[in-house]
Amino acid sequence: MVFQGSSAALSHTGKVRGNNQDSGYSGSNLFVVADGMGGHAGGDVASSIAIDRLEGLDHTYDTPAEAERALQRALTAAAGALIDTVKIKPELAGMGTTVCAIIMVDEYAVIAHIGDSRIYLYRDDALTQITTDHTFVQRLVDSGRITPEEARYHPRRSVLMRVLGDMDADPEVDTFIMPTQPGDRWLLCSDGLSGVVDDAHTAKTLGLGLAPGRTADVLLKHALDAGAPDNVTIVIVDVGGQHPLVSGTPTIVGAASTPKGVEVPLARPGRVSWLHLTRQAANEPTHFEPDAEYLEELIEEDRRRGRRRRIGWIAGLILVLALIGAALFGAYQWTQTRYFVGADEDTVVIFRGIQQSIGPISLSSPYEDTGLPLSVLPEFERQVVQGTISAGSLADAEQIVDQLRQNIGGD
Structure with a gap:
């Protein structure tokens, strides 16, 4: 049956980026956030293609399993579309997008996820992160090498291990099914929100009981107040609740909301060197999918950083102990003059x-x-x-x- 509840979607360029590479979709049964990457035009195209391939899934399903299979097929088709697009416009090579999506089927949420955009569930005054980031630092957290708090400020926090891109025709997408219930509030967002607004402020905002659109506005304000260094895209879905669905018309925000979003753009003039094409973007992409050799270098770099951090702590501790010892010795010497x-x-x-x-x-x-x-x-x-x-x-x-x-x- 058609999902019973209310939803809202918004997308903002942020305070630093020159263009919006995010896309979002809020429909009758389907809800999506896609965070594009790969240069000025590439990110726009990648996230728009993802929305274009997924929005056809916005209808009812007989079973959650049927919806899960549909999500997997659509994301594989989106990967194929990215590959085909790069064949037409090679200057877009390296573009990709994260995707987090929910299809509501009866009392279940059917979830698909790849990348570092996130899905949260706010239930009974508690906020739970449902998806796990496919990032380098999340791997470090999972292995116990750094804490979640350290991951928030790690210099490699935006390096993706998995992404919907133009290099893999069969992407590894996480899909699963969760029961949902009236009163649940689902949040889908790009890392432009989750990377700068902590869970405590997000939970407090979701718990205010405001309508989805107003709630998204407040969350966006938090991101802007924190500097908003990246595009911010938010989709909020309430299951049942006091805020009725205003319109059954789908809402598309961000890059996919413009007619040119899903078109392959003309190449912008750039100087070609024998090494590589000059980037067409004023803003460098914040994340990308590295190859295996680069990941090994990142791991070794993290080991070196860990060793330097330990040496720094030990040196600092020795210095503090030396200062304390010197102060105590000086104080004792003074007492011996009395x-x-x-x-x-x-x-x-x-x-x-x-x-x-x-x-x-x-x-x-x-x-x-x-x-x-x-x-x-x-x-x-x-x-x-x-x-x-x-x-x-x-x-x-x-x-x-x-x-x-x-x-x-x-x-």
């Missing part, structure tokens, strides 16, 4: 240091036993001496002892 008058078991003693201790470590030691018996001192002075009398210097301490002796003589 004196006070106190007592041992039966005589008046001049001590060097201060009256305090650090745990079991005393910061003072007997300097001179004056030979003056405590028993000959008046009661008050004896108590004062046993409580210690601070002196600014050795001379001051000796003067205090002389005064005690004189007091005895005076008595």
Whole structure:
């Protein structure tokens, strides 16, 4: 049956990119985000071709398995279309696109995913990432070499391990089926959102209960406030809920929304060298699918970075410990310039240091036993001496002892 719920889609160039290479689709049963790459024109074409091949799937299905097979066939056809396009326009070689898609079939969400665009599910006030990024850093996270937080800022975080591109006619696409229920809120987005807005802010926004279109606007504002260095594309799908479907007309956003989006563009004039064609884009692509040799180099580079990081931590720790040790030594040396008058078991003693201790470590030691018996001192002075009398210097301490002796003589 036709999906019962509401949805919205939007796409924005961001604050840095000169053009929008993302595409998005929100229909009756089908919802897609595609993040193109490969230069000024290549990314536009790749994401548009993906939407063009997928939008024919926006209808009802007898079973979720039928929809899953349809998604797989359509994405394989899209890969073939990319390959054919590059044959016509070789200057587009290297273009590709990520794809994340959902077909709603009864109470199930049929999901297809390749690349680093993401699908999230917001249910019972909790946000869950449903897809797993096909990226180099995700491989590092999965192997326990870096944490998810470190992955957010890793310099190779945009290097894709899998992509729908012009090099593979049979792409490895993740497809699976999940049960869904009324009240679920699904979010499909490019890394222009997930790469700059953390899950806590995304969950808070999805939990506000705003209509899908308004929710997408708020999420976009978060991305723009964070600098929006990449294109931002968002599709939100509510299952049931309080916001009815306004129109059954599909919404197409981004590169695929323009008539030229799915056309093969004319080559822009560029200087050709014996090494390579000059790039046609003002903005370099942020990610691409590397070959095996390059991946090995990235892995070795990451090992080197890890070693440098460990050496840096060890050197920093040694420096901190050295500074702490120097500070403690300096403080101890200062205490040894101080004196006070106190007592041992039966005589008046001049001590060097201060009256305090650090745990079991005393910061003072007997300097001179004056030979003056405590028993000959008046009661008050004896108590004062046993409580210690601070002196600014050795001379001051000796003067205090002389005064005690004189007091005895005076008595």
